[in-house]
Amino acid sequence: MKSKKKPQERVGVYICHCGSNIAGVVNVEDVSTWAGKELEKEGVVVARDYKFMCSSLGQELIEKDIKEQGLTRVVVAACSPHLHEPTFRNACSRAGVNPYLFEMTNIREQDSWVTTDKLEATKKAKSLVSAAVGRVVYQKPLESLFVPIDPNVLVVGGGVTGIQAALEIANSGQHVYLVEREPSIGGHMAQFDKTFPTLDCSACILTPKMFDAGNHKNITMLTWSEVEKVEGYIGNFTVTIRKRARFIEESLCTGCGVCWEKCPKKVVDDVFEAGLGYRKAVYTPFPQAVPKYPVIDHENCTYFQKGTCKACEKFCPTGAIKFDQQDEILTVKVGNIILATGYDLFDARKIPNYGYGRLPNVFTSLEFERMTNAAGPTMGKVVLRDGVTQPKSVAVIHCVGSRDKNYHNYCSSICCMQSLKFAHLVKEKTGGDVYQFYIDMRTPGKSYDEFYQKIIHEGVNMIRGKVAEIIEGEGGLIVQAEDTLVGKQRRIPVDMVILSAGLESRADAKEVAQKFGISCSADDWFIERHPKLDPVATMTDGVFVAGACQGPKDIPASVAQGAAAAARVLSIIGQGEIEIEAATAMVDEITCVGCKQCVASCPYQAIQFLEEKGKAYVQEALCKGCGTCVGTCLPKSITLKHFTDEQIVAEMIGAMRVMKSFEMTEVA
């Protein structure tokens, strides 16, 4: 830096009194006179102090000086730049000085309000002004980049959240690609019979929405599909999607169901039936599936595995079975992306004391959901694993895998309500005894506590305590727990146990997050931009998250987030184009040694490595301007605009220049 000549600029310096907030402690007149004299050789041509710089009169003062005195740089010493930097940048802009040629220094929050001694405070103000002047002459004009927004939208995950988001956007007239990995949309909600707290039938409220999504002219539905690659940035994403072969010609299939009727191969359905029921090798997960076309499960199909069968092909009335169908790779362009990939159920096998997988009459919550579903494997009958015996007593265990330092520390938020729903369903269907083992009851939703009261009045036994063990005995199962309200160990014999397993992030959440350039929390939930004020945006512009993939939540909250994400996307589309960060990083290709350290350090995957050149390259539209790459690059080949080494060093020299001269006057 020393080798280069200092730029010749005309700097205006403005010291704000902020009434008495600053002027009561800092001798503002002294600071401005001093700046006019002592900083003249640094380029200061005007130095003033004024009662309220942020007032319109204060701003006009700057604008007038820019025009009349030909200022090329402006420094304001006042409050925090978090309050008024935009105000003064705009004033500069109006008078024809690029907003990035303005520098603000904080002599209120970080000086007059925190320093007791007036002389010290004045000295610190001089140091801060000197630092800002030192820096400002090295600042460069920057122009914001605007990129047009592609109005098409990608929604990943067709659970209730994704469906809601897709419908909101499609209804507004924009086009949506809805990608779902299973053969049908619907997600977890399609598996349930009744939903709390209203106990309305899940299918009755979900099926119409699924149907609308499936038939909407603005929705391209890609089920049995998966996103393989995402490139680009807000407004301009290019997405590669693998549409897996269904081995069914969709244009011919009428969804009549003859194929799965005739298919001789029965397979345990681990996904939709939660392992409790069967499907065929050619199947739709459930009768109301959207789309109606089945898929042939390659791994279990007799023809694919043994070379003979083709029963489905023989019987299909329209000739829709195509054993030679291949996966299709599609490339679509979208401007925004909404992730609504939902959750997985905690694997109760991980808690051996509860015996799931070993004790047949211990069930998971999802198994029980399927069991109570009239269209499910037991046709809605609550029965033991033998498929016929109705239990006389049932225990429902809360918080399985949740609020437990060995598994997940968090509360899964829906299990209390879902367990109460189960109590009601058991009572309704069997009239048997129900015991709820809970740690704390958490029912903080609209009409939720009323639901809890209602269930208690139905005669459910509530036992407060964490279950230690479930064992075989007395002709059934014995649930052992400490009843913490009476301070006693309890052994309750029951016929059936339901484990309210917690919600956890999808097994592949990390991979998916990486693909879309967003981050995960310690528990692998997708991280939102701000937990309170920006709950559906992410740190990557143009990528939004909604529903249970962001954290455990019930259907009302999921639907609200789906709609919220849609609204955010529509507001971006409405703008037509979007301004992106101007203070971005830049690689100097001459000095870059191609070590790729920066590529790995960038939190936004904004740095590309140009293999042919062996050099790094910053994609400006992706760069958020954090400077992490700059701190990483050993040969100093990356510059972060507006925070260059030159500017920062000039700032520190400016600050210390004052500290030094003061030391000397004190010595003298």
Added chain:
Amino acid sequence: MYEPKIIGFLCNWCSYRGADTAGMARMKYPPNVKIIRVPCSGRISPELVLRSFREGADGVILLGCHIGDCHYATGNHRTAKRMPVLKKLMEYTGIEPERLYINWVSAAEGEKFTTVIKEFTETISALPPFVETMK
């Protein structure tokens, strides 16, 4: 006693706001630290820290968001990794490693900010001026 000169690199999103919070609560701390606002603690290269000493600083304090709260998700992970290495290197070259201090201060932690600044100013005051160490 001499008056130490301290350069404080504060990230814009958490720590700089933490310093503002201290101001809004009118907490008092010594004036020796000159705050330089940077987008993220990850922006600060070891080079810039050493440069501060070369330009006359007696101490450098680097404050960023708590791990997990970085405005740029993982910018401060780099800070957390690279700065301890720099401290080792400083020790090796004969610079007291205490002259460099790293901590995490959120926008709400005005009190923590004040304490950290007071303590660091004391630490540096107890050391001889940097130029003397280098003689």
